[in-house]
Amino acid sequence: MDYVVSFLSIEFGLCFTLFFAVYWSLCWSVRLQNVLLLAGSYALVASFSLDSLYILLGYTLLVYLLGLFSARHPGRRFTYLMVLLLVLGCFYVFKYQEFFVGGVQAALADLGLDVSLPVLEVLLPIGLSFYTFHSVSYLVSINRGEMAPAAPLDLALYLAFFPSLVAGPVNRAAHMLPQIRPAQIRQVLEPQRALGLIALAVVKLFFFSAWLGSEWVDPVFETPSGFSAEQLLLSVYGYSLLIYLNFSGYTNLVTGVALLLGFRLPANFNAPYAARNLKEFWGRWHISLSTFIRDYVYIPLGGNRQGVWRGNLNMLLAMLVSGLWHGASLNFIIWGALHGVGLALYKASTYVLPQPMRWPGADVLARLLTFHYVAFAWIFFRCASLDDALDMLGGIAGLSLGGLLSTTGLLLLGCVLYIAVYPQVLALLRQGFAASSRLPWQLYPIPLGLFVSLVIFASQSGVPGFIYASF
Amino acid sequence: MQASSTGQLFKTQMGAAKVLYAILVTTLLLFWLNQNSISLYCQQKYHQSCELPWVGQSQAWRLGGNLTQALGDARSSFIDSLERQTLLAQAEGMPTVELPPSMPVVLVDLAQPHAKAPAPAKVPVMAPTPAARPTAVQPATVPPVVAQAPAAQPVKVAAQPLVPGQPPKAVSLAAGDEVFLVGDSLMQGVAPHLANTLLKRYQIKSVNLSRQSTGLAYPGFFNWPQTVSDTLQNHPNIRLMVVFLGPNDPWDMPESKGKPFLRFKSPEWEALYRKRIDRILDEARAHNVQVIWVGPPNMQKPRLSTAMAYLSGLYESQAQLYQQHYVSANGVLGYQADEFSYTLQNSQGKRVKTRVDDGIHFTTTGQKLIAEQVLSMIAFPGLTVTGH
Numbered sequence: 001m002d003y004v005v006s007f008l009s010i011e012f013g014l015c016f017t018l019f020f021a022v023y024w025s026l027c028w029s030v031r032l033q034n035v036l037l038l039a040g041s042y043a044l045v046a047s048f049s050l051d052s053l054y055i056l057l058g059y060t061l062l063v064y065l066l067g068l069f070s071a072r073h074p075g076r077r078f079t080y081l082m083v084l085l086l087v088l089g090c091f092y093v094f095k096y097q098e099f100f101v102g103g104v105q106a107a108l109a110d111l112g113l114d115v116s117l118p119v120l121e122v123l124l125p126i127g128l129s130f131y132t133f134h135s136v137s138y139l140v141s142i143n144r145g146e147m148a149p150a151a152p153l154d155l156a157l158y159l160a161f162f163p164s165l166v167a168g169p170v171n172r173a174a175h176m177l178p179q180i181r182p183a184q185i186r187q188v189l190e191p192q193r194a195l196g197l198i199a200l201a202v203v204k205l206f207f208f209s210a211w212l213g214s215e216w217v218d219p220v221f222e223t224p225s226g227f228s229a230e231q232l233l234l235s236v237y238g239y240s241l242l243i244y245l246n247f248s249g250y251t252n253l254v255t256g257v258a259l260l261l262g263f264r265l266p267a268n269f270n271a272p273y274a275a276r277n278l279k280e281f282w283g284r285w286h287i288s289l290s291t292f293i294r295d296y297v298y299i300p301l302g303g304n305r306q307g308v309w310r311g312n313l314n315m316l317l318a319m320l321v322s323g324l325w326h327g328a329s330l331n332f333i334i335w336g337a338l339h340g341v342g343l344a345l346y347k348a349s350t351y352v353l354p355q356p357m358r359w360p361g362a363d364v365l366a367r368l369l370t371f372h373y374v375a376f377a378w379i380f381f382r383c384a385s386l387d388d389a390l391d392m393l394g395g396i397a398g399l400s401l402g403g404l405l406s407t408t409g410l411l412l413l414g415c416v417l418y419i420a421v422y423p424q425v426l427a428l429l430r431q432g433f434a435a436s437s438r439l440p441w442q443l444y445p446i447p448l449g450l451f452v453s454l455v456i457f458a459s460q461s462g463v464p465g466f467i468y469a470s471f
Numbered sequence: 472m473q474a475s476s477t478g479q480l481f482k483t484q485m486g487a488a489k490v491l492y493a494i495l496v497t498t499l500l501l502f503w504l505n506q507n508s509i510s511l512y513c514q515q516k517y518h519q520s521c522e523l524p525w526v527g528q529s530q531a532w533r534l535g536g537n538l539t540q541a542l543g544d545a546r547s548s549f550i551d552s553l554e555r556q557t558l559l560a561q562a563e564g565m566p567t568v569e570l571p572p573s574m575p576v577v578l579v580d581l582a583q584p585h586a587k588a589p590a591p592a593k594v595p596v597m598a599p600t601p602a603a604r605p606t607a608v609q610p611a612t613v614p615p616v617v618a619q620a621p622a623a624q625p626v627k628v629a630a631q632p633l634v635p636g637q638p639p640k641a642v643s644l645a646a647g648d649e650v651f652l653v654g655d656s657l658m659q660g661v662a663p664h665l666a667n668t669l670l671k672r673y674q675i676k677s678v679n680l681s682r683q684s685t686g687l688a689y690p691g692f693f694n695w696p697q698t699v700s701d702t703l704q705n706h707p708n709i710r711l712m713v714v715f716l717g718p719n720d721p722w723d724m725p726e727s728k729g730k731p732f733l734r735f736k737s738p739e740w741e742a743l744y745r746k747r748i749d750r751i752l753d754e755a756r757a758h759n760v761q762v763i764w765v766g767p768p769n770m771q772k773p774r775l776s777t778a779m780a781y782l783s784g785l786y787e788s789q790a791q792l793y794q795q796h797y798v799s800a801n802g803v804l805g806y807q808a809d810e811f812s813y814t815l816q817n818s819q820g821k822r823v824k825t826r827v828d829d830g831i832h833f834t835t836t837g838q839k840l841i842a843e844q845v846l847s848m849i850a851f852p853g854l855t856v857t858g859h
Contacts, residue, residue: 010509017494024487026478098824123828185476187483191490195497219679222663226670260490348756384835445493456505456540 007166007253013381020260034157034180037261041162045126052125055094059128060156062086063135067149070142080324083139087132094124111360116197127165129325133289134159138173138295146174163254163261169268169288179263184261187280192437192444197256200433202452204249207459212242221382229398230408236396236435237415239374239382243308244272273374276366277355278342281374293322299389312347316340331380331389338377363422371419476513503535515692518722519732529585641796642711643681643850644763649676649708651760653699653751654715656683660833661715664842673851678706686719687747691728696750699823703758713845714751714762715800717767717786718831720744721778745785763845764790767810771830776811795845796848803844815840820854 046053070079134381141147218239248269258265266288282290298318304311304464323336384390513521522536526532652662658681666677685693723732733740755762770776790797805815814822825837
């Protein structure tokens with residue numbers, strides 16, 4: 001039983017085709033198109049649960065009023081405080097209540113105090129993690145005097161825009177609102193690239209991540225003690241590839257869908273495993289989130305303007321916030337902390353090893369080191385509990401030369417080689433993708449349909465769930 | 472301004488029309504080639520056959536499905552042939568074929584004179600003492616079809632009441648035995664906890680094939696009886712099978728491909744469904760495998776919940792008929808009769824959340840409780856507990 005709203009389903013495909021036809025037949029009126037988009041987005045939320053819709057509506061109203069208030073009293077600390085209160089309040093009530101209450105109760109119980117704190121039973125509304133961030137960028141922009149409050153319907157669409165509602169990318173008001181109220185009538189943007197992106201998403205989601213999940217990753221992460229050290233390591237490599245393919249595939253899909261509707265979503269991935277250090281990695285992974293955290297958490301905390309130690313502390317805090325945002329558990333916090341510490345270590349290393357390093361092999365080594373550190377952190381991200389993660393690590397510690405001389409060892413070598421030659425592979429793939437976009441439009445759908453059918457034929461059946469959709 | 476905007480409008484509409492053309496052609500192609508899997512998907516999700524009104528039976532339309540079908544057949548026969556060749560090559564490398572030493576012996580002859588695996592029955596290998604697993608012997612004496620007389624069963628059930636908290640050791644496992652986990656997304660949540668504990672505490676391996684959206688209603692989508700048969704054939708060390716499914720099944724279902732749909736809870740439906748349960752239990756008996764059948768718990772939605780109670784009745788009565796073991800998840804979660812709750816009061820008096828917000832699946836706590844209940848029904852004579 002699958003309750004995650006899936007954009008890669010037959011039902012969504014058919015509904016979208018119909019929606020597309022109606023939407024563009026209204027192209028003479030941006031206002032009508034917006035109403036249709038808003039109705040479609042709300043219908044999608046309602047199909048998940050009616051409560052989610054009510055919460056989104058209520059939240060939109062609050063943001064609208066707060067926007068008006070901010071415009072009247074710009075630049076005040078008080079208005080910033082209200083924004084913070086709104087966002088943290090929502091996150092607390094809907095996402096972190098159980099986690100914090102459980103933690104506090106356990107801490108008090110250790111001190112001998114048996115306290116039962118109230119917990120409201122609520123369900124996490126779909127898209128909350130994303131539309132709260134969208135609202136922050138809107139309210140902060142108004143507070144800084146960079147824009148005027150939007151009209152109610154425009155704001156509602158900005159918060160509810162369905163392609164980026166469920167799992168991002170994280171939009172900015174300054175980038176999105178002008179597209180909601182364009183100066184000219186909308187056009188379908190880059191149609192062949194858009195369809196190509198959707199096909200690419202099918203390859204990444206249906207084929208690669210589903211296969212990796214069922215063959216290399218899920219069975220091993222579920223019962224780590226039943227597998228050899230080499231198999232454990234392979235599952236970690238597998239998961240590192242899987243989460244990239246899954247999430248970037250999802251981003252490709254919604255980017256394609258948005259382009260077909262005449263919207264350009266912000267870039268979210270840029271070959272993250274080609275990064276030579278962690279700083280570069282965060283410039284390439286979930287870009288819209290990391291820039292959001294930089295602009296709305298790291299810089300307001302003081303950034304790197306108050307000395308080295310304070311700068312590193314701010315970075316650690318920002319990464320902890322990012323970790324906690326991904327989910328309410330200790331493991332996500334550890335994941336964030338690992339990235340915070342890793343970034344500080346990288347920064348420290350630049351004093352010893354001036355960048356860029358020019359000696360031969362430095363590039364490949366740096367990429368492999370970065371990939372392995374990121375993969376190490378993913379163990380905590382994927383495991384359900386700290387114990388599970390420690391089990392995994394303990395198991396991997398048993399790696400032996402003898403064990404590496406096996407089929408699994410060969411697969412491990414294959415993974416390492418793949419990361420080593422990744423930039424070259426990428427260049428080739430990008431050429432292929434660009435070439436496919438140059439096919440004449442009358443013929444384009446035939447190879448596209450055959451290609452997608454071939455991928456489905458080669459895949460295991462079943463629609464993969466999107467990892468981020470459950471956050 | 473007016474003229475330019477008319478031109479602009481035309482340009483936009485042409486652009487959109489081109490894309491619509493591309494989407495429609497691609498969709499048509501995808502539906503044409505993938506019609507078989509789409510119709511299975513439709514059956515499994517919407518519980519009816521979704522045949523296209525006019526074109527559905529036309530030759531040209533069927534061709535697309537047949538193409539994919541033929542391609543799929545070609546792939547399977549390619550893989551089969553490759554595997555056969557590899558096996559042959561390996562067999563040539565080995566001078567003698569040794570029989571697996573841990574095959575169960577005594578019971579096969581009794582139960583099924585025409586058993587598929589006669590070879591091990593004739594070899595008196597050192598099997599673990601039969602006394603270690605008394606329950607395994609009993610099914611052998613009850614032939615599947617003649618066993619309709621219910622008179623003897625209540626005695627047996629009364630002798631082993633499945634009271635949560637003081638569970639009887641219903642089944643037993645010895646060193647080298649394996650456990651087979653069968654089910655849907657409910658089982659997917661419970662299975663890792665079971666498998667982990669079995670391995671860590673008793674070094675007992677499991678085969679976990681649980682898969683979301685599966686059940687017994689739509690074998691075209693996923694065929695559990697067949698999967699059970701194949702798995703028991705390929706893993707002769709499996710001595711226990713734990714089955715946990717149901718929520719995907721309370722719908723109308725076709726008797727077989729292309730046949731009309733039987734109404735849920737109709738006598739025909741029930742007979743067919745019982746037959747499918749029996750097929751699984753028959754396979755278990757043929758391979759001398761003990762079964763713990765876990766009945767699905769009450770659900771948040773009343774319709775689904777009553778359907779679960781109905782299906783649970785079928786599981787329970789068939790399990791009893793085969794003298795296997797049934798336990799309802801309701802007891803584990805503290806539900807009386809048809810009540811539902813997201814939480815359970817634990818032994819320290821605190822309320823812990825056992826179900827997630829969808830009102831169907833379990834939280835980690837709920838999964839662990841069910842896993843513990845199943846574990847508590849297993850005896851491990853002669854096995855030393857390690858760690859944890």
